[in-house]
Amino acid sequence: MGKNVLLSTLGTSPKIITEMYQALKFQNIEIQEIHTVGTKGSKTVPEQYRPANVLWQEHLCDIQDVQSEEAAKAVANTIFQTLRNLKERQDIDRIFLDYTGGRKEMSSYFLLSAQLLCSEQDELYHVEPNEKKGPLVDFNHPQFNTYYYPQKPEEITLIPVPFVRLHHLFAFIEMKDVSLWTFLERSSTALENLCYCGLIGNGIEHEVAAPFQKAFANAPKSLYNSLERIYGTFKSFHTILRSEKTEQERISLVDLFHNVKSTTLEFYDDVDDSHFSIQETPLCVWMERTILLHIVFNIVKNAIVHGKASQICLYAMETERQIHVFIENNGMSMPEYVQKEIFSPFKSYHNPDGGKGVGLPVMRKLIQNFQGDIKIVKSDETKTVFVVQIPKKEI
Missing domain, CATH: 3.30.565.10 (Histidine kinase-like ATPase, C-terminal domain)
Incomplete structure (x- = not known):
């Protein structure tokens, strides 16, 4: 049986990661690895408060914060490459994604990467922060009434985030060692051809294009333009396909x-x-x-x-x-x-x-x-x- 992996963005409130880990544990979902993505300015969970017997790996972008377009692109690429590398591993069954931490730009890129790479068994969540404060104690403390590990499962709210999975559309695209921007260019061209050939049916505008628009409202100009191109393709060919026979x-x-x-x-x-x-x-x-x-x-x-x-x-x-x-x-x-x-x-x-x-x-x-x-x-x-x-x- 393969591993369950938790992938989360890092911001200023790292307890969100351990809260999600705890919430999944209450649902009898055992996590074997935790991977986090952030910047050098992100805060993390101290080692003594990380769950025992769980591999914890951080993937930090070499910038202090997301304050420029170049910095935003670097973070986006780190998120994409981290998720892509996890998806290429044969020993992983499911990936649980948490995009609560970090800036809004990071959430946008996290959602984009999930849409492009994730399979049907993978799940995306937003963690409603637990405001309860308390002293930091060891994970194995019997009461679990700490800042990092709330005692009761009802104290943690996991909100499932529906998203469109597009991985099957890009099955023939070579992804190994390519940047998010190269992948976007290739997938944009591929989508144009797939739409053009009538492979995508009704419902495109609602199911695919709308989430793209929402996810990239705050994206850097270069990324937004790439997604606008995809959105325009979806919209125009959706109109064509609705008026043509496909039988x-x-x-x-x-x-x-x-x-x-x-x-x-x-x-x-x-x-x-x-x-x-x-x-x-x-x-x-x-x-x-x-x-x-x-x-x-x-x-x-x-x-x-x-x-x-x-x-x-x-x-x-x-x-x-x-x-x-x-x-x-x-x-x-x-x-x-x-x-x-x-x-x-x-x-x-x-x-x-x-x-x-x-x-x-x-x-x-x-x-x-x-x-x-x-x-x-x-x-x-x-x-x-x-x-x-x-x-x-x-x-």
Whole structure:
């Protein structure tokens, strides 16, 4: 059986940590490790008053207090990395989080890290402070009527804090040794693609975006801007998804090709009808229209924006078991080593203003959920050809 771990922020009232430990103990939850996060100016529980046989580890940021944006970012990163390291351990079953101590900025970053990293079994609490004062005595004192360890469980109020767990959305993001800011950039891009592909359904604005807004009202400008971008993505794509079908249906590929064309013309002012060549075909497929549309559109968009293509050709063929949708363009070719890694997450070969290396891996994962695939058929000085392979079904 794995360990139960208590992770808490440190402020000027460290007794909150031992109060939460005591409250969990009254609920028959045994804590094997206590980890605290704070600054060099944070107060802590003296060693003689820490619970026996419990590992106690402090993770202090190398600043005195949170009084600047740089200091706030440093604290946020310490909180994120501490929780991430705990989540990567195989010997931990549950993490009980307490974000009562410390400044409001610390609580915001603590909530952010919990939303990004925590699983369903982890729990977040706010401890209602126990104002009872008393002399400091040893933890093993039989009466427990001390400043650090109140005698009665009803003296401690643990308030469960509901929060949205987003860890499953970022399962393919490499988190090891990355900062909170790098993770935010990657997760923001990933969320845009996931929303864009229709993976997130109704209720986004209430369940996800609203907590983001509340949590970062007092955040530093750089962090707030990152979260505003995520919030904007949620809100805009929530509107789109509510108006589009997501059920599997019979899709005419010719209709789909023209839909991709019209969507591209709407997005890019410098693209017109002359950029497209669509071959007539009677072929149809059976899957979710929104997902297939965005898969093909994403490949077309990459060809135009990153490959500088001036000609796009869309056509389809069938084999005994599959329908093949071809997206051909006359843009820049890709070297062989790029072709081998193009579907790996965060393998981007564009300039700094280009893609983040998330779109194609997400598109491939989507089509694989329908037992299909995306491949590069050819890429040389004359043309680049992608094929989306879709299993045949009786329709």
